[in-house]
Amino acid sequence: MQNEDRSAEDRGALIEPRIPKGFRDFLPEKEAERLSIVRKLQSVFERFGFLPIDTPVLEFAEVLLGKGGGETDKEVYRFTDHGGRDVAMRFDLTVPFARFMAAHLDEVGLPFRRWHAAKVWRGENTQRGRYREFMQVDFDIVGTDSASADLEILLLMRESLAALGMRAFTIRYAHRGVFNACLARLGLEGRSVEVLRTIDKQRKVGTEKTRELLAGIAGPAAASEILEFIRVEETPAATLQKLSGLVGGGVEGIARLSQVASALDRLGIGGTFVLDPSITRGLDYYTGIVFESFLGDLPDIGSVCSGGRYNDLASLYTRQRLPGVGASIGLDRLMAAMEELGLAGGSSARASVLVLFLDDSLVGVYHEIAQNLRAAGIAAEVYPEKKKLAQQFAYAEKKGIPLAVVCGAQEAAAGTVTLKNLKTRESFEGLSPADLPGRARELIR
């Protein structure tokens, strides 16, 4: 509770600077890394002609939760605002995108490619190691249900992960229509949830346990057929041939998978992709191709980028049918993966040069030195006041600043400075303003 006469002197009255569970501060190193990742992704998206959008954090609850019910609702941060409006914080970037498309269809036109990197909020159980505030990066093509768009999202996933330095990853894809045809043939449409959940666990529990569980649901013969269906063959062509045999070549989805597989092959990047019929991506949203990413060196971390094709994005808000395909990167899981893979930490935003502060009367000189370095593209900061040199050096060390410029009254009078390499303790004395940036640049390299 607020207390107007509380003062900082009165220790008991201090407010504890804590934040709610599931929320986090980003300290400079982590935040610099997050900015760097988003920037790299942005650059990939731009190369593909994807356009950025943004939507409000708060939307009308009816707009976000239109579909009603579901587990998500309980996790949504929802409240009544000053004006009595029933509002909620976005819990993903897909629903706001659907609303956005219905509202701005004429302005943006079709086909429309967008990316959106933004925070979303879910009041999930944090004991599962989840955050309540986290960042997603989504990219979608809407207004077409072509194979070309499916392929493009796969390419973009690959380039995104590659741009972040990821190696040894695979992207596994399948088609929900083909899977549904398999279930229909076995008379299992009504039990698809159970079958999907069982298949989803296969990677963890192994084939024999899965067979047992499937047999419990559908009988041993159907279990065998499902296991046959989801097995990855030597080549995409062999997998396709098997799927054709199991569900019939006329099934919509077989031809689509075949187009995608051969285009990936033609592009010489087939090796990154695996046609894997066990990929299903949940139930009620996707209708065509579905895909997940797997990091070879981190098999247990799960997919950092996944998605698929949907029939109609914005049916809640408009009668215009908007088929599309897209994927979502979970930035927090991705950052955890990069840290484990040693790909993190290269993007610290620290300055390269610290201008030491020796004399109050030289404040203008110090800032002039720093400005000249900056003009030469070298990040520089001025220690902001006269303190013991040991303290200024300790500051540079803590921040990871590799070089220092020293300029006392005598040097200032002579118009020169000394540059120090803080790592090797080498000094370069008598440098003129014109020589400083070049010498600094040499040492940074």
Next chain:
Amino acid sequence: MQNEDRSAEDRGALIEPRIPKGFRDFLPEKEAERLSIVRKLQSVFERFGFLPIDTPVLEFAEVLLGKGGGETDKEVYRFTDHGGRDVAMRFDLTVPFARFMAAHLDEVGLPFRRWHAAKVWRGENTQRGRYREFMQVDFDIVGTDSASADLEILLLMRESLAALGMRAFTIRYAHRGVFNACLARLGLEGRSVEVLRTIDKQRKVGTEKTRELLAGIAGPAAASEILEFIRVEETPAATLQKLSGLVGGGVEGIARLSQVASALDRLGIGGTFVLDPSITRGLDYYTGIVFESFLGDLPDIGSVCSGGRYNDLASLYTRQRLPGVGASIGLDRLMAAMEELGLAGGSSARASVLVLFLDDSLVGVYHEIAQNLRAAGIAAEVYPEKKKLAQQFAYAEKKGIPLAVVCGAQEAAAGTVTLKNLKTRESFEGLSPADLPGRARELIR
């Protein structure tokens, strides 16, 4: 209310894709511009060694509103979450930064320079043309109350505005301590709010009206002295001399202003800055230097970047005294200003080349062409399906894509493409894959 069996066919049941008043969607052009502005600012901050941080959007209400009362509280989006926590959405970036510093002081060390670009929310009256969701960009140096830090924030303001292409702007600065000394000499400490508000309106109502209002508050003699105090003289030195005469040279703040003014002069950028004693920046927060920016070509738009020095950032949360100085950019006002000045719109994220889609069997070829262009640094997209050429050209025009690549079955067989300049309607036929990127780059220039 939700209705599970509502379908898109049933027009009456569609949800209107509207957003709450005071909130906005950012369409691609505007969002690309916002991203570009933040990126340019980031690059300036990095050159100065400022580090990025981030904090949660939701904080405990007690932490954000600790000071109690005040007009802000009524505008804060505050609610009780699932776990019964009293939480609120941040309404600025200063209070979360104070909480951040108290929580992470040992980790970040002092002095600490940070920048933070993020959305904040206030349920303000939108009739004043204000948004309820808007973006701020803050930068501060804490842990020092040196003149060097004051100077550095002024330099950073200047470089930030310059990096965005702003010209003809001035940054006006003053010192709250000097102003308070003036009021004290006149025995007006108790009426400082009235005096400040009257001075704040001077730019609008003119000197004579201001004199009348001040005389009503403090009598004609004091009114004359205040007007004398706030008048800008020919040079900073003359203004300083006058201030010394009026409040006494020993007043803390006179020496500080003098140091800052002479350093700006030494840096050769004194012309951007005006020592203007009428700058006050409200009442209860700032204790030292204060500053505002003015755009010469848009005198009525108000300050797009302002701030000042404060005595103690985080006294609500820690007994460690944290003096600092910083400024805040109102990104929405800045973007409005840039639009009016014709500085907006140069940062569209559109692709440079559209690969036309003529033949379903060539989908792999089209993506190969696009990938080759991207590898050469040229943003390219593939039209995602076979449609009439007129429709594909119309798409390119709407998106502002300047070039198209045409490749039909014959050309694909010959391994060549045609590049079209959509503006001049020139065509370049028979280009090999190796020649395409170079020719495209020439035409983009």
